[in-house]
Amino acid sequence: MQRLLQHGRLDATGRLPHIHSMNGRRTRFFVIAILFIVASCETPIQSRSFPQQTFQHLTPISLDVANIRIVRLFNPPLKEPHIEHEMPVPPIKAIERWITERILAVGASGQAVITIRDASVIETGLKRAGGIRGTFTTDQSERYDARIEVEIRAADGRGIRTAKARTTSSRSRSISEDATLNERRTLWYELTERVMSDFNRTFEMQIRKHLAPFLK
Known part of the structure; x- marks a missing residue:
């Protein structure tokens, strides 16, 4: 009975690292996604520049x-x-x-x-x-x-x-x-x-x- 109990504890602790690893990956993915969205929102829109409208090519x-x-x-x-x-x-x-x-x-x-x-x-x-x-x-x-x-x-x-x-x-x-x-x-x-x-x-x-x- 003691051995089974010990075995049960080992099984429980043996699964914990896997669960923590999955949660960690999900958290990192979520954080990266949020940062990407924020970065996209903050990317400035390039304003187009326009040439001057001149009339020097016309006869005065x-x-x-x-x-x-x-x-x-x-x-x-x-x-x-x-x-x-x-x-x-x-x-x-x-x-x-x-x-x-x-x-x-x-x-x-x-x-x-x-x-x-x-x-x-x-x-x-x-x-x-x-x-x-x-x-x-x-x-x-x-x-x-x-x-x-x-x-x-x-x-x-x-x-x-x-x-x-x-x-x-x-x-x-x-x-x-x-x-x-x-x-x-x-x-x-x-x-x-x-x-x-x-x-x-x-x-x-x-x-x-x-x-x-x-x-x-």
């Missing part, structure tokens, strides 16, 4: 004035529904660069005043499908409306000869509800690029039409 528009002044009537509000401050290239910056690179003062007197009246981009939430249909569909969640309005006034040194031109350009884009931040920023960049392309074409046409006496 030379005006018979001594200087050019830029007047800002629009300033980004930095709050919803405006999103200009979040964009890689806000329209206001693109317009100012366009003026610097495309409009040249080559005269001895006179002045051209370029007024930026609007350079806004507004975000509007779109209605999405609800219920079961909404579960299985990917909708467009937001629309972005860009609008540019710029005016130029030119006057000679005595204020006798004057001329003005104005243009308005607008573009809209919508984005999917499952878009990533980088995809959203890419859309914003392209939106500025396209509305500026429209602006460049129409404003140059208006300048050549209405400011012809000042062109050199």
Whole structure:
């Protein structure tokens, strides 16, 4: 009886190392899995960088004035529904660069005043499908409306000869509800690029039409 009891103790203690080993492996696996999940969550998303939008490849528009002044009537509000401050290239910056690179003062007197009246981009939430249909569909969640309005006034040194031109350009884009931040920023960049392309074409046409006496 004593021998059987001793044998029973030996069996019990003999199984303990195996149980501890299994529990240890499970614990280590659980800890490693948790660390992997945490590390994945903390991995920073690489933000895409965007090139500058320049206009140096275009022929400058030379005006018979001594200087050019830029007047800002629009300033980004930095709050919803405006999103200009979040964009890689806000329209206001693109317009100012366009003026610097495309409009040249080559005269001895006179002045051209370029007024930026609007350079806004507004975000509007779109209605999405609800219920079961909404579960299985990917909708467009937001629309972005860009609008540019710029005016130029030119006057000679005595204020006798004057001329003005104005243009308005607008573009809209919508984005999917499952878009990533980088995809959203890419859309914003392209939106500025396209509305500026429209602006460049129409404003140059208006300048050549209405400011012809000042062109050199």
